[in-house]
Amino acid sequence: MCLGIPGQITELVDHEFLVAKVDIGGVKRDVIITCVVDDEHPAESCVGDWVLVHAGFAMSRLDEEEAARTLALLAELGDMQDEIDLMRQVGSSV
Amino acid sequence: MKYMDEFRDPATAKKLVEEIKRLAPIARGQREMPLQIMEFCGGHTHTLFKYGIASMLPADIEMVHGPGCPVCVLPMARVDDCVAIAEQPSVIFTTFGDAMRVPGTRKSLLQAKADGCDVRMVYSPMDALAIARKNPEREVVFFALGFETTMPSTALTLLQAYREGLKNFSLFCNHITTPATMRAILTDPDLRLDGFLAPGHVSMVIGAHPYDFVTRDYRKPLVITGFEPLDILQALWMLVKQFAEGRCEVENQYARIVPEAGNVAGLKAIAEVYETREHSEFRGLGNIGDAGVQIRDDYAAYDAEKKFGLPIDFAQGAVGYDPEHLKCADVLRGVMKPWECPAFAKTCNPQNPLGALMVSPEGSCAAYYAYGKLAKRS
Numbered sequence: 261m262c263l264g265i266p267g268q269i270t271e272l273v274d275h276e277f278l279v280a281k282v283d284i285g286g287v288k289r290d291v292i293i294t295c296v297v298d299d300e301h302p303a304e305s306c307v308g309d310w311v312l313v314h315a316g317f318a319m320s321r322l323d324e325e326e327a328a329r330t331l332a333l334l335a336e337l338g339d340m341q342d343e344i345d346l347m348r349q350v351g352s353s354v
Numbered sequence: 355m356k357y358m359d360e361f362r363d364p365a366t367a368k369k370l371v372e373e374i375k376r377l378a379p380i381a382r383g384q385r386e387m388p389l390q391i392m393e394f395c396g397g398h399t400h401t402l403f404k405y406g407i408a409s410m411l412p413a414d415i416e417m418v419h420g421p422g423c424p425v426c427v428l429p430m431a432r433v434d435d436c437v438a439i440a441e442q443p444s445v446i447f448t449t450f451g452d453a454m455r456v457p458g459t460r461k462s463l464l465q466a467k468a469d470g471c472d473v474r475m476v477y478s479p480m481d482a483l484a485i486a487r488k489n490p491e492r493e494v495v496f497f498a499l500g501f502e503t504t505m506p507s508t509a510l511t512l513l514q515a516y517r518e519g520l521k522n523f524s525l526f527c528n529h530i531t532t533p534a535t536m537r538a539i540l541t542d543p544d545l546r547l548d549g550f551l552a553p554g555h556v557s558m559v560i561g562a563h564p565y566d567f568v569t570r571d572y573r574k575p576l577v578i579t580g581f582e583p584l585d586i587l588q589a590l591w592m593l594v595k596q597f598a599e600g601r602c603e604v605e606n607q608y609a610r611i612v613p614e615a616g617n618v619a620g621l622k623a624i625a626e627v628y629e630t631r632e633h634s635e636f637r638g639l640g641n642i643g644d645a646g647v648q649i650r651d652d653y654a655a656y657d658a659e660k661k662f663g664l665p666i667d668f669a670q671g672a673v674g675y676d677p678e679h680l681k682c683a684d685v686l687r688g689v690m691k692p693w694e695c696p697a698f699a700k701t702c703n704p705q706n707p708l709g710a711l712m713v714s715p716e717g718s719c720a721a722y723y724a725y726g727k728l729a730k731r732s
């Protein structure tokens with residue numbers, strides 16, 4: 261619940277409600293990006309960015325290298341698979 | 355050092371361990387007890403074990419596992435309330451996976467589901483909102499729990515439900531805040547801590563300043579840290595260095611993720627939706643005045659407590675305390691190690707958890723169990 265999984269924003273889905281499609285460990289899912297959008301990072305500039313996703317919300321930006329390290333750590337700790345399986349089952353439901 | 359090879363950068367890890375070993379006796383000074391350092395967050399406990407970090411540390415340092423796992427501090431009576439809501443025929447009860455197996459005094463949510471209640475595991479509170487949209491004739495309740503890491507997500511979901519004017523969605527709010535919990539630990543007379551490793555992802559939301567009171571009022575150094583084994587070693591080194599140099603500061607090892615001021619949009623959503631609750635009960639820590647939050651009156655229509663007139667389960671004799679022979683409370687407060695609990699690895703194990711600390715991999719009993727620390731010497 262607390263660790264967060266890195267994902268890459270692939271597309272802006274809803275500009276008004278700040279929803280983006282994010283690829284999280286191979287699962288594409290709608291994610292709310294309100295917490296990572298500001299004047300410096302307008303929504304339309306976010307495609308391609310790596311973000312840390314907690315419970316369907318992007319909470320922080322991270323660079324690609326950091327994302328790769330975090331993904332490797334989560335895989336080693338064995339914490340990620342259950343969440344990814346759950347995401348797959350639940351699907352995108354924003 | 356058998357675990358060292360598992361580090362992505364073994365040379366740096368080795369250097370940090372050597373530095374910690376060099377500084378630790380200076381840091382410890384004349385004290386009889388080793389320095390007691392609490393890693394507040396269950397995610398850190400998990401990393402400490404997985405990489406054998408605790409066993410690399412010199413005898414001058416002892417790690418104390420903190421209560422920073424939201425399911426572990428959930429009182430049984432709150433699980434009973436969840437079950438009572440889930441038992442209402444109109445309700446679809448939704449929750450994060452970790453909460454499903456936490457025992458209540460009567461049953462867990464998983465058992466409630468097996469008994470026919472409509473309990474669904476979701477990945478995000480937004481999934482619960484989607485279920486509410488699809489099922490307008492049912493009441494959809496999301497069990498909102500966790501420290502500040504999950505608070506923005508539930509707050510933003512509630513705001514979205516409000517915007518849409520959804521009438522059949524509500525949150526059962528059990529969020530708790532980290533600084534107030536730390537204050538409770540610092541005032542516990544049984545716990546004599548010397549410093550903290552503070553949680554990375556909570557801090558990503560709240561920033562570094564809410565911890566200022568720890569150094570100012572209690573004179574305990576604190577380092578915010580990430581979850582990589584090297585993050586934790588570096589943070590421990592920073593902490594030991596503070597002791598050795600006689601400093602007492604809030605330092606941020608995880609600055610690549612944690613901004614000094616936290617996440618502005620997340621904090622705004624939290625402030626909009628939640629307010630401090632007068633009393634909230636924590637497993638192991640008892641009543642903590644101001645650690646819990648509740649939904650503000652403006653959003654009362656989305657508050658499951660109000661909607662369902664909670665607590666509804668007390669008539670059945672539910673109380674929030676653990677049975678005497680289960681030592682969860684003492685383990686949570688860091689005054690007892692998991693293997694000292696008579697149930698540990700016997701009647702209580704991850705397949706059949708009797709206490710919440712055995713449920714999530716971040717609970718300290720589950721971590722001790724998973725990494726074979728079944729007794730002091732193992």
Ligand code: SF4
Nearest residue numbers: 682695698702709719
């Ligand atoms: S072993 Fe089980 S009962 Fe004992 S403290 Fe741990 S979780 Fe609680």
